[in-house]
Amino acid sequence: xxxxxxxxxxxxxxxxxxxxxxxxxxxxxxxxxxxxxxxxxxxxxxxxxxxxxxxxxxxxxxxxxxxxxxxxxxxxxxxxxxxxxxxxxxxxxxxxxxxxxxxxxxxxxxxxxxxxxxxxxxxxxxxxxxxxxxxxxxxxxxxxxxxxxxxxxxxxxxxxxxxxxxxxxxxxxxxxxxxxxxxxxxxxxxxxxxxxxxxxxxxxxxxxxxxxxxxxxxxxxxxxxxxxxxxxxxxxxxxxxxxxxxxxxxxxxxxxxxxxxxxxxxxxxxxxxxxxxxxxxxxxxxxxxxxxxxxxxxxxxxxxxxxxxxxxxxxxxxxxxxxxxxxxxxxxxxxxxxxxxxxxxxxxxxxxxxxxxxxxxxxxxxxxxxxxxxxxxxxxxxxxxxxxxxxxxxxxxxxxxxxxxxxxxxxxxxxxxxxxxxxxxxxxxxxxxxxxxxxxxxxxxxxxxxxxxxxxxxxxxxxxxxxxxxxxxxxxxxxxxxxxxxxxxxxxxxxxxxxxxxxxxxxxxxxxxxxxxxxxxxxxxxxxxxxxxxxxxxxxxxxxxxxxxxxxxxxxxxxxxxxxxxxxxxxxxxxxxxxxxxxxxxxxxxxxxxxxxxxxxxxxxxxxxxxxxxxxxxxxxxxxxxxxxxxxxxxxxxxxxxxxxxxxxx
Amino acid sequence: xxxxxxxxxxxxxxxxxxxxxxxxxxxxxxxxxxxxxxxxxxxxxxxxxxxxxxxxxxxxxxxxxxxxxxxxxxxxxxxxxxxxxxxxxxxxxxxxxxxxxxxxxx
Numbered sequence: 001x002x003x004x005x006x007x008x009x010x011x012x013x014x015x016x017x018x019x020x021x022x023x024x025x026x027x028x029x030x031x032x033x034x035x036x037x038x039x040x041x042x043x044x045x046x047x048x049x050x051x052x053x054x055x056x057x058x059x060x061x062x063x064x065x066x067x068x069x070x071x072x073x074x075x076x077x078x079x080x081x082x083x084x085x086x087x088x089x090x091x092x093x094x095x096x097x098x099x100x101x102x103x104x105x106x107x108x109x110x111x112x113x114x115x116x117x118x119x120x121x122x123x124x125x126x127x128x129x130x131x132x133x134x135x136x137x138x139x140x141x142x143x144x145x146x147x148x149x150x151x152x153x154x155x156x157x158x159x160x161x162x163x164x165x166x167x168x169x170x171x172x173x174x175x176x177x178x179x180x181x182x183x184x185x186x187x188x189x190x191x192x193x194x195x196x197x198x199x200x201x202x203x204x205x206x207x208x209x210x211x212x213x214x215x216x217x218x219x220x221x222x223x224x225x226x227x228x229x230x231x232x233x234x235x236x237x238x239x240x241x242x243x244x245x246x247x248x249x250x251x252x253x254x255x256x257x258x259x260x261x262x263x264x265x266x267x268x269x270x271x272x273x274x275x276x277x278x279x280x281x282x283x284x285x286x287x288x289x290x291x292x293x294x295x296x297x298x299x300x301x302x303x304x305x306x307x308x309x310x311x312x313x314x315x316x317x318x319x320x321x322x323x324x325x326x327x328x329x330x331x332x333x334x335x336x337x338x339x340x341x342x343x344x345x346x347x348x349x350x351x352x353x354x355x356x357x358x359x360x361x362x363x364x365x366x367x368x369x370x371x372x373x374x375x376x377x378x379x380x381x382x383x384x385x386x387x388x389x390x391x392x393x394x395x396x397x398x399x400x401x402x403x404x405x406x407x408x409x410x411x412x413x414x415x416x417x418x419x420x421x422x423x424x425x426x427x428x429x430x431x432x433x434x435x436x437x438x439x440x441x442x443x444x445x446x447x448x449x450x451x452x453x454x455x456x457x458x459x460x461x462x463x464x465x466x467x468x469x470x471x472x473x474x475x476x477x478x479x480x481x482x483x484x485x486x487x488x489x490x491x492x493x494x495x496x497x498x499x500x501x502x503x504x505x506x507x508x509x510x511x512x513x514x515x516x517x518x519x520x521x522x523x524x525x526x527x528x529x530x531x532x533x534x535x536x537x538x539x540x541x542x543x544x545x546x547x548x549x550x551x552x553x554x555x556x557x558x559x560x561x562x563x564x565x566x567x568x569x570x571x572x573x574x575x576x577x578x579x580x581x582x583x584x585x586x587x588x589x590x591x592x593x594x595x596x597x598x599x600x601x602x603x604x605x606x607x608x609x610x611x612x613x614x615x616x617x618x619x620x621x622x623x624x625x626x627x628x629x630x631x632x633x634x635x636x637x638x639x640x641x642x643x644x645x646x647x648x649x650x
Numbered sequence: 651x652x653x654x655x656x657x658x659x660x661x662x663x664x665x666x667x668x669x670x671x672x673x674x675x676x677x678x679x680x681x682x683x684x685x686x687x688x689x690x691x692x693x694x695x696x697x698x699x700x701x702x703x704x705x706x707x708x709x710x711x712x713x714x715x716x717x718x719x720x721x722x723x724x725x726x727x728x729x730x731x732x733x734x735x736x737x738x739x740x741x742x743x744x745x746x747x748x749x750x751x752x753x754x755x756x
C-alpha cells in the first residue's frame with residue numbers, strides 16, 4: 001500500500017515568529033492564547049492534532065485555585081506553603097503559588113472562551129457540593145473549595161477556537177526535535193527550534209524571540225508494551241516528553257530527576273476510570289466486599305467515620321484537607337495537618353478474614369446527586385472517560401442499580417484511574433517505577449517561568465513539580481504572558497547553519513536502513529536497563545552500569561535504528577528522546593547521596609532518610625560531555641507573595 | 651503466509667455500510683493510527699492498531715452514528731454486579747444487560 005501523504009524529506013520549511021510554543025496540550029494552548037493576547041506573533045507546534053492532544057482532552061477537576069474563589073477562606077500563600085510542606089519541600093512552590101493566585105481567573109477566562117465550568121443546567125441544584133449563587137460545584141473537601149468539578153470535554157475545543165481567533169499559527173503533526181541556540185552553542189540563548197512532520201517527513205526550522213517548552217514529560221521509561229493496552233500511562237503513547245530531551249541537549253538545568261514513584265503494574269486493568277475505586281475522579285466512593293459488607297472510611301486519626309458527609313469535610317480541628325492529583329509526596333498522603341479521609345487499609349481486613357474479594361464500588365448506596373456527580377459528570381468529562389461511560393452504558397451499566405468491580409483492590413493500585421489504597425499483593429504483580437505521574441522532576445524554572453537558558457520558558461507537566469490540568473493551564477498562561485513580554489524587547493536571533501545540518505542528519509539517519517532496531521526494541525532496551533539498574537533501591541555500581549548500557553543503546557541507535565516512513569521515524573525519534581530522560585534519572589540518582597522518603601528515593605549505600613544536610617534540591621545539567629551537579633535550597637522560590645508581586649508582570 | 655499481527659488488532663471497528671470515508675477520525679486521531687483508504691468513500695485503514703490510546707475523539711467527531719465504535723480489548727473487561735439480583739455483566743459480554751439509555755450529565 002502506498003503511503004497516503006506526499007513524502008518530502010528534502011523540504012525545509014522556515015517559520016519566523018515572536019513566541020514559539022512547543023507542544024499543543026493544555027499548557028501550550030494557554031501559553032499561545034496568553035502570548036497572542038499581547039499582540040505578538042505566536043506559532044504552536046504539536047506532534048498530534050491540537051484539538052484533542054495531550055492529557056487535557058477532558059477534565060473533571062480544576063485544582064487548587066485560591067485567590068478570588070467565592071467563599072474561599074485561605075490565602076494563596078497559606079495554601080501553597082501547606083502543599084509544598086506536604087511534599088517535604090520537594091515541590092515547585094513558584095508554579096503552585098502562581099496556580100493558587102491565578103487559577104480562578106484562568107478558569108473564568110476559560111468560561112469566556114466557551115468552556116463550561118458551572119452547573120448551568122441545574123442538575124445538582126441543592127447539592128452539598130454546589131454553591132447556589134454561582135452554580136459552581138466542588139470536589140473533595142467541600143468546605144475548603146480548593147477543587148472545582150468542571151465539564152472538561154469542551155475545553156480543548158474552546159482553546160483552539162480562541163487560538164484561531166487570535167491568529168496563532170498551529171502546526172499540527174509536527175514533532176519538535178531540537179532547540180536551536182545562539183551560535184549553536186549549548187547553554188546559550190535559545191533562538192528557535194526544529195521539527196519534522198510525522199506524515200510527510202518535511203523539516204521545519206522555527207526562528208523565535210522566545211520559546212515555551214510545553215511538551216509534558218517522559219513516560220514509559222521503566223515499562224511499556226504495546227500489546228498490553230493502556231500501559232502508556234496518562235498521555236498518548238506518542239507523548240514521550242521530547243521536551244526533556246531537547247532541553248537537556250541544549251543545556252537546561254533540571255531539578256528533582258531522582259524522584260520516581262511506584263506506579264501500579266504494567267498494564268491498566270481497565271479503560272480509564274472504568275474500574276471502581278475510592279479516589280481521584282471517584283472520590284469519595286463507598287466500597288463493598290463480595291458479600292456487600294461496607295469497607296469503612298477512616299479519618300486522619302484512623303477512626304472509622306460513620307457518615308458519608310464526613311468524607312467531604314475537614315476533620316474536627318482541621319482547617320482543610322489537601323486532595324487531588326499530586327497532593328502529597330508520601331506513599332500515605334501527607335502530613336497530619338492536611339491528611340484526607342481514606343478507605344480503611346484493605347490488606348489488614350483481608351488478613352483478618354473480615355472481607356472477601358472482589359470488592360465493588362457501590363454507586364447505588366450513594367446519595368443520588370453524589371452518584372450522578374461521580375458516574376455521570378466526573379466519569380464523563382475526564383479525558384478518555386466519556387467513552388468509558390458510553391460503552392459501559394451500552395452493555396447495560398447503570399449506576400443506579402450496579403456496583404462496579406474494583407481491580408486495584410486485587411492487583412494493587414497507582415495506575416491512572418486507580419488508587420494506591422488497595423490490597424497490594426494478592427496476585428503478586430509487582431509495582432514498577434514511574435516518573436510520569438504525580439509530581440516528578442523536570443526543567444527548573446524561576447519566577448518568570450524561564451529556565452536557565454535565556455529566552456526559554458517552560459510550563460505544565462514539563463517543569464519540575466508540574467502536574468494536573470489547572471496547573472498546566474495557569475502556568476501556561478503565565479509563561480505565555482512573560483515570554484511575550486520578553487519577546488517584545490528581544491531581537492530575532494540567528495540560527496547556526498551547522499547546528500541545523502547536524503540536527504537534520506540526526507533526525508533522518510534511521511531512514512538509511514530498511515531493517516534493524518525498531519522503536520519497540522529500543523524501548524525494550526531502555527526499559528530493561530532502567531528496571532535492572534535504576535529500580536527501587538539505587539546503588540552506585542548499578543547506576544554506573546546503567547549508564548554503560550545506555551551508552552550501548554546510543555550506539556545501537558547510531559548503527560541499527562531504522563524507520564521506513566515519517567510515522568515510524570517519529571516513533572523512533574520519540575524513543576531516542578527517552579534515552580536522555582533515563583540518563584537524567586541516573587545522573588540525579590548518583591548525585592543524591594542520601595535516601596529520601598519524600599522523593600521515594602532509596603540509596604542503598606546511604607540508607608538514612610532525609611538527613612538535614614541533604615534537605616535540598618539536587619540539580620543536573622549537561623555541559624559538553626560532562627554532567628554538572630548543583631543544588632538549590634529547599635525553600636527555593638520563597639517568599640512567595642513578595643516574589644510573585646515582583647515578577648508577575650502586571 | 652502471514653506474520654503475527656500486532657495486537658490488539660481492532661481498537662476501533664468500522665461499519666462499512668455506514669461510514670462514508672469522510673476521514674474526520676483520521677484527522678483527529680492523537681496517535682495517527684489511521685490512514686485514509688486509497689479507495690474514496692471507504693473506511694480508513696487502521697495501520698497502527700497497537701498504538702491506539704482509546705481516547706475516543708474519533709468516535710465523538712464522527713457525524714454518522716454507528717460508523718465507528720471503540721472496541722476495548724479483552725484485558726479491559728471489568729464486571730459489574732446488579733445489586734438487586736447479584737447478576738454480573740461487562741462490556742463485551744455476550745448477552746449483557748439491556749442498554750442503559752439514561753443520558754450523561756449535560
